Amino acid sequence: MEFTIRVWRQAGPGSKGELKVYRANNVSADSSFIEMMTELNIHLLEMGDEPVAFEADCLEGICGTCSMMIDGVAHGPEKGTTTCQLFMRSFKDGATITVEPFRAGAFPVLKDLVVDRSAFDRIVQQGGFISVNTGNAPDGNAVLVPKDQAETSMDAAECIGCGACVASCKNGSAMLFVSAKAAHFANLPQGQAERYRRTILMVEQMDKEGFGACTNQYECEAVCPKEISVNFIGQLNRDYMVGKLKGAGGK
Amino acid sequence: MTLDARIPPGDIKDKWTRFQSEMKLVNPANKRKYSVIVVGAGLAGASAAATLAELGYHVECFVFHDSPRRAHSIAAQGGINAAKNYQNDGDSVWRLFYDTVKGGDFRAREANVYRLAEISTSIIDHCVALGVPFAREYGGTLANRSFGGVQVSRTFYARGQTGQQLLLGAYATLSRQIGLGQVRMHTRSEMTDVVVVDGRARGIVTRNLVTGEISSHRADAVVIATGGYSNVFFLSTNAKGSNTSAIWRAHKRGAYFGNPCYTQIHPTCIPAVGEQQAKLTLMSESLRNDGRIWVPKSKGDKRAASSIPESERDYYLERKYPSFGNLAPRDIASRSAKEVCDDGRGVGPGERGVYLDFRDAIARLGRPVIEERYGNLFDMYAKITGEDPYNTPMRIYPAPHYTMGGLWVDYNLMSTVPGLFVIGEANFSDHGANRLGASALMQGLADGYFILPSTIGNYFASSKLPALGADGEKALASAADESRALFTKLVNIKGKRAVDSYHRELGTLMWDRCGMGRNAPGLNDAIQRIGALREEFWTNVNVPGSSNDLNMSLEYAARVADYFELAELMCMDALHREESCGGHFREESQTPDGEARRDDQQFCYVGAWEYTGKVSASRLHKEPLSFDNVHLVERSYK
Numbered sequence: 001m002e003f004t005i006r007v008w009r010q011a012g013p014g015s016k017g018e019l020k021v022y023r024a025n026n027v028s029a030d031s032s033f034i035e036m037m038t039e040l041n042i043h044l045l046e047m048g049d050e051p052v053a054f055e056a057d058c059l060e061g062i063c064g065t066c067s068m069m070i071d072g073v074a075h076g077p078e079k080g081t082t083t084c085q086l087f088m089r090s091f092k093d094g095a096t097i098t099v100e101p102f103r104a105g106a107f108p109v110l111k112d113l114v115v116d117r118s119a120f121d122r123i124v125q126q127g128g129f130i131s132v133n134t135g136n137a138p139d140g141n142a143v144l145v146p147k148d149q150a151e152t153s154m155d156a157a158e159c160i161g162c163g164a165c166v167a168s169c170k171n172g173s174a175m176l177f178v179s180a181k182a183a184h185f186a187n188l189p190q191g192q193a194e195r196y197r198r199t200i201l202m203v204e205q206m207d208k209e210g211f212g213a214c215t216n217q218y219e220c221e222a223v224c225p226k227e228i229s230v231n232f233i234g235q236l237n238r239d240y241m242v243g244k245l246k247g248a249g250g251k
Numbered sequence: 252m253t254l255d256a257r258i259p260p261g262d263i264k265d266k267w268t269r270f271q272s273e274m275k276l277v278n279p280a281n282k283r284k285y286s287v288i289v290v291g292a293g294l295a296g297a298s299a300a301a302t303l304a305e306l307g308y309h310v311e312c313f314v315f316h317d318s319p320r321r322a323h324s325i326a327a328q329g330g331i332n333a334a335k336n337y338q339n340d341g342d343s344v345w346r347l348f349y350d351t352v353k354g355g356d357f358r359a360r361e362a363n364v365y366r367l368a369e370i371s372t373s374i375i376d377h378c379v380a381l382g383v384p385f386a387r388e389y390g391g392t393l394a395n396r397s398f399g400g401v402q403v404s405r406t407f408y409a410r411g412q413t414g415q416q417l418l419l420g421a422y423a424t425l426s427r428q429i430g431l432g433q434v435r436m437h438t439r440s441e442m443t444d445v446v447v448v449d450g451r452a453r454g455i456v457t458r459n460l461v462t463g464e465i466s467s468h469r470a471d472a473v474v475i476a477t478g479g480y481s482n483v484f485f486l487s488t489n490a491k492g493s494n495t496s497a498i499w500r501a502h503k504r505g506a507y508f509g510n511p512c513y514t515q516i517h518p519t520c521i522p523a524v525g526e527q528q529a530k531l532t533l534m535s536e537s538l539r540n541d542g543r544i545w546v547p548k549s550k551g552d553k554r555a556a557s558s559i560p561e562s563e564r565d566y567y568l569e570r571k572y573p574s575f576g577n578l579a580p581r582d583i584a585s586r587s588a589k590e591v592c593d594d595g596r597g598v599g600p601g602e603r604g605v606y607l608d609f610r611d612a613i614a615r616l617g618r619p620v621i622e623e624r625y626g627n628l629f630d631m632y633a634k635i636t637g638e639d640p641y642n643t644p645m646r647i648y649p650a651p652h653y654t655m656g657g658l659w660v661d662y663n664l665m666s667t668v669p670g671l672f673v674i675g676e677a678n679f680s681d682h683g684a685n686r687l688g689a690s691a692l693m694q695g696l697a698d699g700y701f702i703l704p705s706t707i708g709n710y711f712a713s714s715k716l717p718a719l720g721a722d723g724e725k726a727l728a729s730a731a732d733e734s735r736a737l738f739t740k741l742v743n744i745k746g747k748r749a750v751d752s753y754h755r756e757l758g759t760l761m762w763d764r765c766g767m768g769r770n771a772p773g774l775n776d777a778i779q780r781i782g783a784l785r786e787e788f789w790t791n792v793n794v795p796g797s798s799n800d801l802n803m804s805l806e807y808a809a810r811v812a813d814y815f816e817l818a819e820l821m822c823m824d825a826l827h828r829e830e831s832c833g834g835h836f837r838e839e840s841q842t843p844d845g846e847a848r849r850d851d852q853q854f855c856y857v858g859a860w861e862y863t864g865k866v867s868a869s870r871l872h873k874e875p876l877s878f879d880n881v882h883l884v885e886r887s888y889k
């Protein structure tokens with residue numbers, strides 16, 4: 001297959017970027033998008049050009065490292081799929097494909113397609129955990145967790161922290177990410193002790209990081225490679241209000 | 252130097268308890284005066300960093316990833332073992348210990364393995380407390396499944412994403428300590444060297460991957476938790492960033508390398524398709540609980556799987572190993588797949604593949620049950636191959652997956668450099684010559700949550716660690732200079748050939764010569780060719796850009812440079828070990844029916860290599876292994 005690839009090139013955090021046009025020839029339909037980009041880079045190298053900086057690691061759709069806006073859609077055209085699990089057979093031979101970074105106010109571009117998503121880590125550092133030190137745990141079966149609760153918790157916990165939700169939201173909101181983190185714990189008995197405090201501290205940090213507000217457009221759910229449900233946002237909002245009423249969240 | 256494993260005396264069942272009650276302690280107020288560097292935040296590193304911080308130590312944690320949550324542990328699918336005996340099927344600490352020693356083909360240290368089995372149950376308890384959403388039964392209790400090489404159900408799991416959920420648990424608890432200021436996290440920082448002062452590890456050198464800045468960091472102890480080196484084969488199931496550099500540089504500073512040739516080739520991966528392929532995808536071993544493995548009985552049978560009648564199928568694992576069947580251990584399952592393919596009965600492109608068939612399980616249990624158990628794995632398979640595994644059997648083939656070899660450590664998980672600890676896949680410890688499924692997650696978390704936080708205290712309490720004087724400062728500065736020189740050298744070669752192309756050639760060579768089957772002429776030839784290729788690399792590699800900014804080609808080049816050296820050592824180790832054991836199959840040493848033939852007379856030891864300035868001049872040290880509890884027998888799964 002053959003493609004015209006328009007890629008965002010930006011030398012560093014402060015620099016001005018632009019779309020550059022390259023050709024990708026002899027691409028196998030079985031190649032993944034990342035493999036196609038790797039071949040493109042080898043070609044650029046041969047031409048004496050600097051390869052495009054982009055990130056990918058596990059290539060199994062689970063680590064959340066890969067982050068490309070492909071033709072304006074986070075992770076490209078296939079539903080429930082990360083960039084690394086996207087295969088070239090999903091594109092028309094001869095197509096022009098535009099590749100840009102996951103842009104958002106809270107995700108500064110470091111170089112080309114590489115962005116800084118450490119704001120997510122800082123949100124988790126404020127409350128995305130259960131406070132229990134090693135050595136304190138009762139037997140694993142001491143607390144029974146009904147199967148449906150465990151499943152709901154797991155549905156939320158599947159979030160891979162890639163930031164597609166933020167990149168596709170016109171407000172750059174992180175509500176899907178934060179609500180998934182909160183729901184993972186809020187649906188387990190072990191997560192109850194810190195439920196409201198956790199919610200409030202994470203939401204406050206989210207605001208501090210400069211993520212935008214959620215205006216219920218649900219672009220986030222549509223692009224989420226793990227198809228995390230926006231219903232968790234409703235639960236987050238409720239817990240936030242209850243928490244505020246209870247005066248939770250003080251340090 | 253003689254190798255002292257420092258195994259506590261006494262009955263195997265009491266060693267760890269006894270160690271803990273007799274170890275020296277650091278009093279709580281003094282703990283914050285000690286600083287520990289932890290390199291890596293996979294299951295091993297994140298759990299260690301968090302627990303050390305809970306105890307009061309000051310921790311600096313470094314990862315090359317943009318976040319600790321992205322460590323390769325995230326990709327583990329199938330599960331984690333623990334001797335809980337929740338299924339009432341006769342499991343016990345003893346049985347897990349026995350299975351692991353036998354599974355490792357009697358090449359692991361008994362005392363370590365017993366401790367691992369003992370701790371396994373606390374790991375599950377702790378992970379549940381941290382909110383890991385393990386699979387549950389309707390009554391709310393924890394669910395289990397089986398893995399290869401065992402006859403009980405002791406594997407805990409979270410859909411097909413167990414590693415992800417365990418890592419998120421460790422990441423969460425690490426994040427709490429970062430929020431509290433007990434851990435300073437350094438992301439996008441690659442460790443490039445260990446700094447040894449007066450014979451002890453006292454710091455590291457790192458490269459900031461965004462700015463290219465090289466800096467040195469001091470500490471009272473250094474913990475390396477940087478994972479395995481299967482990417483030496485280029486194509487493997489590991490994440491692209493997994494590398495050997497941290498442990499290799501530590502090796503060059505004095506840490507012995509244990510059993511480098513012990514690599515695990517996992518039986519169930521999606522077969523390779525094309526020249527541009529970047530990695531091989533694992534299909535979890537848990538699939539072997541319900542999938543049946545087969546190939547056509549006759550050579551070159553090109554019919555579609557569905558048109559091959561039952562009587563013309565060879566379910567070769569069930570035939571050869573009736574008591575374990577499709578759940579035979581990994582080394583055996585992989586070798587059997589290679590055998591049938593070498594025999595001309597492989598399926599799919601290039602005939603390098605065997606079927607993993609769910610037809611019977613779907614008929615027996617119904618599609619919804621299979622979907623619930625393996626849904627995400629089936630989806631992943633469908634995405635990658637474009638085939639629907641609910642209707643046509645999966646095609647699978649073995650691929651490099653895990654490295655049992657790694658830096659040699661004693662019972663305290665300390666390397667031959669005092670103050671340098673190694674945990675998780677990066678060390679050589681508990682799996683001998685073959686790892687059983689679902690036991691790497693167990694080992695990483697046992698090391699990080701429970702073992703290291705105890706043994707490191709014992710080290711501090713029993714060592715004098717003076718503040719770094721002028722010599723120390725000099726060592727830190729000169730190690731940093733050496734790292735700078737390395738990166739400058741690489742960008743200045745300005746040759747013609749891409750890093751990727753060297754890595755592919757090295758990987759193919761290793762797969763052919765030091766993969767599933769090994770023999771003396773092949774290994775000798777590989778050693779020659781690795782040397783020649785390495786020489787070419789250092790004169791002709793093309794690393795564009797500069798060393799002072801985000802430069803992924805440069806990061807990659809430095810890692811491949813280390814693979815060249817490691818590859819040579821792997822071949823030397825494989826060559827010297829003239830026996831077959833576990834994943835190390837020396838073609839010269841097999842039984843008449845083609846099974847691995849161990850040679851306990853000559854090779855019942857850990858081979859630990861000392862770097863002496865040149866890989867080819869590495870010196871072999873032996874740690875003899877004694878089996879006082881599980882008797883040395885020929886491993887049989889028939």
Ligand SMILES: Cc1cc2nc3c(=O)[nH]c(=O)nc-3n(C[C@H](O)[C@H](O)[C@H](O)COP(=O)(O)OP(=O)(O)OC[C@H]3O[C@@H](n4cnc5c(N)ncnc54)[C@H](O)[C@@H]3O)c2cc1C
Nearest residue numbers: 291292293294295324329330442478675676689690691692
């Ligand atoms: C696809 C797959 C599936 C698996 N499934 C299972 C399973 O079901 N059950 C099981 O028990 N095991 C499984 N394993 C094995 C298991 O996942 C790994 O052995 C284990 O997770 C390794 O953990 P670790 O903490 O040692 O290293 P890793 O998780 O690899 O973490 C390494 C860390 O070190 C950092 N690092 C590496 N190099 C450097 C450097 N030079 N400088 C700075 N930082 C560095 C990285 O950033 C990362 O944080 C699987 C493995 C694979 C590949």
